[in-house]
Amino acid sequence: MPEPVFDYEAHLAACGRGERQALRDLYVQESPRLLGVARRLVRDTALAEDIVHDAFLKIWAGAAGFDPARGSARGWMFSVTRHLALNFIRDNRREIQGDIDVQNDAETFDAQVHSSRIHLCLEQLDPARRSCILHAYVDGYSHAQISNKLGTPLGTVKAWIKRSLTALRECMG
Amino acid sequence: MTIRPVDETPEQLDELASEYVLGTLSADQRSAVQQRLPDDAELRTAVDTWERRLLGLTDFAQPHTPSPALWQRIERSVNALTRQPAAPAVEPSSWWNRLALWRGLAGAGLAATLLLGALLLTQTTVKPTYLVVLVAPQDKAPGWVISASNPREIQLIPLGVAQVPEDKALEFWTKAEGWQGPVSLGLVKPGQTLSVPVDKLPPLQPDQLFELTLENRTGSPIGKPTGPIQFIGRAVKVI
Numbered sequence: 001m002p003e004p005v006f007d008y009e010a011h012l013a014a015c016g017r018g019e020r021q022a023l024r025d026l027y028v029q030e031s032p033r034l035l036g037v038a039r040r041l042v043r044d045t046a047l048a049e050d051i052v053h054d055a056f057l058k059i060w061a062g063a064a065g066f067d068p069a070r071g072s073a074r075g076w077m078f079s080v081t082r083h084l085a086l087n088f089i090r091d092n093r094r095e096i097q098g099d100i101d102v103q104n105d106a107e108t109f110d111a112q113v114h115s116s117r118i119h120l121c122l123e124q125l126d127p128a129r130r131s132c133i134l135h136a137y138v139d140g141y142s143h144a145q146i147s148n149k150l151g152t153p154l155g156t157v158k159a160w161i162k163r164s165l166t167a168l169r170e171c172m173g
Numbered sequence: 174m175t176i177r178p179v180d181e182t183p184e185q186l187d188e189l190a191s192e193y194v195l196g197t198l199s200a201d202q203r204s205a206v207q208q209r210l211p212d213d214a215e216l217r218t219a220v221d222t223w224e225r226r227l228l229g230l231t232d233f234a235q236p237h238t239p240s241p242a243l244w245q246r247i248e249r250s251v252n253a254l255t256r257q258p259a260a261p262a263v264e265p266s267s268w269w270n271r272l273a274l275w276r277g278l279a280g281a282g283l284a285a286t287l288l289l290g291a292l293l294l295t296q297t298t299v300k301p302t303y304l305v306v307l308v309a310p311q312d313k314a315p316g317w318v319i320s321a322s323n324p325r326e327i328q329l330i331p332l333g334v335a336q337v338p339e340d341k342a343l344e345f346w347t348k349a350e351g352w353q354g355p356v357s358l359g360l361v362k363p364g365q366t367l368s369v370p371v372d373k374l375p376p377l378q379p380d381q382l383f384e385l386t387l388e389n390r391t392g393s394p395i396g397k398p399t400g401p402i403q404f405i406g407r408a409v410k411v412i
Contacts, residue, residue: 023251027244032236035243040234041196049243056247061254070221075228082196082231083207090200118229136195138233143197165191172226 008073016064023060026077031056034081041085041140051088055081089140121171129164132157177213190219194227246410249379253409301411303327303377307385307404316404319383325372334364335403337387344388345369346398349381360392361385381408 006029014022031052038055039048058080066076122130128150135141135149143161147154177186192198193206209216305319316335321327329345337343343363346355358369371377386393387400 032238035239036234036236037231039237053247057250060251071225078231079224086196116229136197137230140196
């Protein structure tokens with residue numbers, strides 16, 4: 001049986017009209033995934049919950065002004081959460097090499113089977129370059145931290161990321 | 174507002190958008206992009222497109238179930254965001270003649286300003302964990318602020334000098350959810366800043382009630398509030 005489709009746009013529009021239950025439904029639907037994203041970035045569960053708290057306030061306050069032409073409502077919820085977390089780590093972590101323990105990184109990138117287009121496009125990247133993209137997007141590592149983690153010169157990391165993004169753009173359209 | 178660099182090519186703009194979404198920009202570069210976004214439609218479109226392209230990478234983060242307290246916290250904050258100003262008084266005069274409305278509006282604005290001000294003031298020393306603005310129940314005019322920055326004592330700070338009849342006194346009370354009744358924190362002189370030890374009480378809770386009632390000069394004879402409430406407010410946890 002197909003999973004019933006959750007209508008993010010309709011729920012967000014309802015939030016825009018001040019319907020609290022719609023926010024609750026969005027929370028039930030996505031908070032574990034949003035918290036997972038924030039937690040991987042800030043590396044602290046309590047801090048990640050603060051980020052998700054702020055994200056839901058932003059979602060509530062911004063719902064009425066959300067423009068569906070700019071992208072999906074679900075995507076917007078993730079963008080809001082990620083950028084709050086990224087702002088936090090960029091503002092609060094000192095950008096020196098090795099300032100976070102990137103060597104003992106327990107979590108890896110082999111999750112479930114991924115079938116979406118981005119995963120097919122990632123497959124086409126050289127493994128070291130794919131790591132750069134994932135460490136940046138998923139872990140929130142800076143260029144310097146990735147260079148430290150992979151033992152690759154900073155300039156090379158920057159060039160790899162630039163070229164990988166170009167390749168992803170071509171592949172994704 | 175930030176002006177786009179004059180020599181920025183479409184390729185550079187797209188590159189900036191891509192690294193903004195990827196997360197590799199520095200704090201300064203990020204805030205520059207965020208300042209441009211509201212007024213720069215091209216950059217916004219580029220960022221939106223990159224958000225859409227890379228969204229699937231969020232699958233790599235393991236989902237994590239939030240603690241039950243998180244939703245309650247969000248709900249409280251949403252309530253605070255959407256709380257309506259005090260209901261206007263019932264006089265049949267024009268709305269702009271309604272003193273209570275203006276007091277209420279000024280009160281609501283002032284309360285927000287005070288919360289912010291108290292936050293800013295205390296930021297440099299010790300950040301309070303809880304703040305309470307005590308307002309008059311009728312017109313919501315703020316009269317006192319409570320700041321709790323350590324578990325042993327709270328500060329009661331007057332915002333003006335409350336009028337108390339000669340033969341009366343203000344008594345300070347608190348009650349958290351699940352308590353049998355309010356607990357007296359002692360008598361308060363109008364206009365006086367007071368440090369109240371609370372180490373004999375359970376830890377402060379969000380929404381914990383604080384109030385000042387008008388009692389006999391020696392305080393309530395029965396250990397429970399007997400007189401009218403002069404100021405009332407609930408504790409807000411400072412994020």
